[in-house]
Amino acid sequence: GEPVHKTNSSKAIQSDIKTVKTNLEKLRGYHDLAKDAFDRAYSRDVEGAQADAIKLYRMGLSIVHEGLSLQVHSSGLGAGYSNVAKWRDDMTTWQEHVLSRLRDLESGGASTSSRRPPQRIVTSKRISAPATRAVRAVPAQPAPAGSQQDGRSGTGLGSKEEARLREVIEGEVLDTRPSVRWKDVAGLSAAKQALQEMVILPAQRADLFQGLRAPARGLLLYGPPGNGKTLLAKALASEAEATFFNISASTLTSKWHGEAEKLVRMLFKVAAEMQPSIIFIDEIDSILSERSAGEHEASRRLKTQFLIEFDGVANGSERIVVIGATNRPQELDDAVRRRLVKRIYIPMPDADARRELLKHLLRGQPVRLSRADMERVVNSTAKYSASDLAALCREAAIIPIRELGKAVSTVSADQVRAVELRDFGEALQSIRPSVNQEQLHRFDQWTQEYGTHS
Ligand code: ATP
Ligand code: MG
Numbered sequence: 001g002e003p004v005h006k007t008n009s010s011k012a013i014q015s016d017i018k019t020v021k022t023n024l025e026k027l028r029g030y031h032d033l034a035k036d037a038f039d040r041a042y043s044r045d046v047e048g049a050q051a052d053a054i055k056l057y058r059m060g061l062s063i064v065h066e067g068l069s070l071q072v073h074s075s076g077l078g079a080g081y082s083n084v085a086k087w088r089d090d091m092t093t094w095q096e097h098v099l100s101r102l103r104d105l106e107s108g109g110a111s112t113s114s115r116r117p118p119q120r121i122v123t124s125k126r127i128s129a130p131a132t133r134a135v136r137a138v139p140a141q142p143a144p145a146g147s148q149q150d151g152r153s154g155t156g157l158g159s160k161e162e163a164r165l166r167e168v169i170e171g172e173v174l175d176t177r178p179s180v181r182w183k184d185v186a187g188l189s190a191a192k193q194a195l196q197e198m199v200i201l202p203a204q205r206a207d208l209f210q211g212l213r214a215p216a217r218g219l220l221l222y223g224p225p226g227n228g229k230t231l232l233a234k235a236l237a238s239e240a241e242a243t244f245f246n247i248s249a250s251t252l253t254s255k256w257h258g259e260a261e262k263l264v265r266m267l268f269k270v271a272a273e274m275q276p277s278i279i280f281i282d283e284i285d286s287i288l289s290e291r292s293a294g295e296h297e298a299s300r301r302l303k304t305q306f307l308i309e310f311d312g313v314a315n316g317s318e319r320i321v322v323i324g325a326t327n328r329p330q331e332l333d334d335a336v337r338r339r340l341v342k343r344i345y346i347p348m349p350d351a352d353a354r355r356e357l358l359k360h361l362l363r364g365q366p367v368r369l370s371r372a373d374m375e376r377v378v379n380s381t382a383k384y385s386a387s388d389l390a391a392l393c394r395e396a397a398i399i400p401i402r403e404l405g406k407a408v409s410t411v412s413a414d415q416v417r418a419v420e421l422r423d424f425g426e427a428l429q430s431i432r433p434s435v436n437q438e439q440l441h442r443f444d445q446w447t448q449e450y451g452t453h454s
Contacts, residue, residue, distance in 0.1 A: 030067030165266040180234040187353025222329040223346035226387030276319035284324035368418040383433040395427035
């Protein structure tokens with residue numbers, strides 16, 4: 001067999017390679033995100049929408065900053081590494097140009113230099129090439145200040161389009177009929193407590209939660225599938241005295257995919273108007289993951305838009321909280337993760353939570369389980385998630401019906417026997433835990449590294 005030390009060291013090398021590779025991917029992601037932000041900043045700038053342009057320039061700069069601080073060895077082997085130097089170069093060059101443009105813009109709208117047309121920041125050719133200047137498209141007159149183009153108050157969308165998107169948001173994203181109550185969520189007392197402090201109280205008592213006590217504007221619910229992240233957010237909607245916007249990332253990308261970015265822009269605008277607001281983004285990993293960066297133009301633009309809006313919320317005075325939920329926190333983009341400053345782990349249910357859940361699930365059913373029987377079920381389901389337990393109870397409850405065979409069509413409801421321990425025994429054979437030890441271990445590791453420890 002293999003000597004032990006050899007296996008160990010090759011494992012270590014493999015994990016090294018993995019880190020280096022992900023940093024390479026991150027660098028490319030930051031490069032592309034920054035490029036996108038600068039591209040858009042430039043077009044807003046040329047249009048005379050200076051406030052918008054400044055926002056986008058600043059966003060791009062903060063991304064460049066994050067990108068340039070990554071450790072990536074440019075001497076690595078394989079495709080991609082040859083780009084490292086170029087990506088860094090690009091970012092450094094853009095940074096210089098943008099800083100100088102920002103100085104002009106921020107020296108006040110009255111100065112002549114801020115009215116001078118901007119230099120294109122990102123081009124496929126090198127910026128210093130004279131040809132670049134020639135292809136620049138510059139309108140003859142800058143748009144008058146205060147016009148619709150001005151980003152300070154508007155969204156940069158036409159008023160018809162704005163009205164249409166507003167309708168979508170008020171009709172499909174705004175959650176006015178929250179049906180889940182706090183008490184419907186079993187267990188999770190630590191998470192409830194955290195949300196109470198971070199979201200509910202600050203919405204009720206804005207006067208107390210100021211300055212040092214200002215609540216976090218971004219938070220993340222993460223944990224293995226089926227333990228109540230989505231459920232908890234729905235309950236939060238009914239408990240918090242705040243306007244609740246509920247947008248699932250898959251809807252955003254599938255249904256609105258061409259317009260997702262505009263919808264996001266409008267969403268934050270409406271949220272600001274209806275503050276205090278909570279914006280809940282379910283399955284946040286599917287739009288804001290590392291993987292989606294650099295893959296599609298549209299998803300990159302969507303991500304940039306989110307980052308801009310996040311930063312607007314974090315630095316602004318509007319009372320908006322952004323809450324993301326994911327069962328794949330490892331895939332979240334660095335830039336996004338950093339903005340969701342509080343990260344709350346939604347764990348597998350412990351024995352107490354399982355007992356509570358089982359009672360909750362079996363309520364209203366004819367059940368014959370002694371206290372000791374209940375404990376046996378609780379103890380045999382140590383690895384079951386909350387939704388596994390729900391499946392287990394459904395399966396156990398169907399067994400007495402199955403036993404009836406053909407008689408099921410004639411029997412009266414009160415003749416069906418109660419659910420007993422043996423039904424659970426049988427159900428445990430067919431309903432198995434859906435989350436394995438290795439997955440849980442990965443969550444623990446992520447929590448160690450990035451979780452909020454309180
Ligand atoms: P995913 O990561 O797959 O999105 P999730 O954590 O969002 O999972 P939910 O959708 O909230 O999981 O839970 C799935 C179902 O399991 C719920 O509809 C509910 O029936 C049940 N459930 C999960 N957690 C709880 C809980 N803490 N209390 C009561 N029911 C729960
Ligand atoms: Mg969910």
